[in-house]
Amino acid sequence: MAQIIDGKQVSARMREDIRRRVETVRDRGVIPGLAVVLVGDNPASHSYVKAKEAACGDVGIRSFDRRLPSDITEADLLAEVAAFRANPDVDGILVQLPLPHHISEERITDAIGSEKDVDGFHPENLGRMLLGRPRFLPCTPFGVMKLLETIGIDPAGKEVVIVGRSNIVGKPLASMLVQKARGANATVTVCHTATERLEYHTKRADILIAAAGKAGCISGDMIKPQAVVIDVGVNRVEDASRKSGYRLVGDVDFSSAERVASWITPVPGGVGPMTITMLLSNTVDSAESRASRPADG
Numbered sequence: 208m209a210q211i212i213d214g215k216q217v218s219a220r221m222r223e224d225i226r227r228r229v230e231t232v233r234d235r236g237v238i239p240g241l242a243v244v245l246v247g248d249n250p251a252s253h254s255y256v257k258a259k260e261a262a263c264g265d266v267g268i269r270s271f272d273r274r275l276p277s278d279i280t281e282a283d284l285l286a287e288v289a290a291f292r293a294n295p296d297v298d299g300i301l302v303q304l305p306l307p308h309h310i311s312e313e314r315i316t317d318a319i320g321s322e323k324d325v326d327g328f329h330p331e332n333l334g335r336m337l338l339g340r341p342r343f344l345p346c347t348p349f350g351v352m353k354l355l356e357t358i359g360i361d362p363a364g365k366e367v368v369i370v371g372r373s374n375i376v377g378k379p380l381a382s383m384l385v386q387k388a389r390g391a392n393a394t395v396t397v398c399h400t401a402t403e404r405l406e407y408h409t410k411r412a413d414i415l416i417a418a419a420g421k422a423g424c425i426s427g428d429m430i431k432p433q434a435v436v437i438d439v440g441v442n443r444v445e446d447a448s449r450k451s452g453y454r455l456v457g458d459v460d461f462s463s464a465e466r467v468a469s470w471i472t473p474v475p476g477g478v479g480p481m482t483i484t485m486l487l488s489n490t491v492d493s494a495e496s497r498a499s500r501p502a503d504g
């Protein structure tokens with residue numbers, strides 16, 4: 208049976224360290240600040256935002272909340288973002304995605320500016336990551352890298368297969384893992400919906416990362432014996448036995464996969480908690496840069 212990669216536990220340990228960093232930077236007169244902007248009333252976005260704000264409070268980061276109606280114009284949202292960008296007490300800006308259809312996510316992401324882009328989605332930060340000169344790394348892939356590091360798995364020379372090529376998970380993760388750098392240096396294959404014979408690729412993986420958003424699309428017979436399996440997927444499936452009427456599952460069929468893998472992340476409790484922790488870490492990085500800049504004037 209595979210060993211479980213406990214993202215909650217890893218995350219809790221990392222948050223202790225983040226809390227200490229916050230104390231140190233506060234001693235230097237800087238209170239780390241994160242602006243959290245939520246547009247509309249998507250229930251999933253609401254719960255993500257609440258979790259992020261609670262996590263900020265937990266480590267001593269000040270959060271600046273902004274709840275805006277779904278019919279806000281793009282111009283007004285750009286003005287809100289610009290105000291946070293100009294606010295010296297704000298080290299990071301997070302605009303919860305998805306945004307209503309009449310607003311361009313690209314324009315909003317660009318408006319955040321690379322220097323406060325703690326989500327790591329700004330084109331400049333993605334470009335820097337690709338060049339091996341990172342500033343803020345996208346939180347979910349960064350969390351996956353930390354999990355591998357924590358369990359002592361060095362991707363160097365290993366076959367890594369990623370299922371999914373989104374801009375927020377698959378592509379940045381591939382770019383991080385392929386760097387000629389410590390903790391990376393892997394041989395990376397990225398699969399997607401045009402990939403033929405998916406299982407041919409997944410079965411070659413020493414490290415298999417599922418980020419397709421399809422419940423149970425990776426079963427145990429698609430996994431190489433003793434592979435490390437990281438499940439990024441979070442999918443709702445109906446479950447009449449739950450009060451909510453659903454439960455969360457990953458992209459990996461856990462019960463068949465745990466019999467084949469050497470290590471595996473559960474869903475929930477694997478990658479999910481790491482995403483928020485990396486957001487906190489990026490925000491403190493930004494606050495530390497502020498603390499080391501000479502004061503204006």
Ligand SMILES: NC(=O)c1ccc[n+]([C@@H]2O[C@H](COP(=O)([O-])OP(=O)(O)OC[C@H]3O[C@@H](n4cnc5c(N)ncnc54)[C@H](OP(=O)(O)O)[C@@H]3O)[C@@H](O)[C@H]2O)c1
Nearest residue numbers: 347371372373376399400418419420439440441478479482
């Ligand atoms: N734990 C966390 O903190 C966290 C954070 C972010 C996302 N997630 C979860 O991770 C999953 C992926 O998120 P995302 O935003 O990257 O999703 P996305 O934008 O929908 O991208 C999914 C990717 O998977 C590929 N794909 C879908 N079905 C496939 C299949 N059957 N075989 C091979 N490739 C397939 C798609 O290929 P094409 O490009 O060809 O369409 C696409 O590249 C979702 O379940 C999401 O909820 C979790």
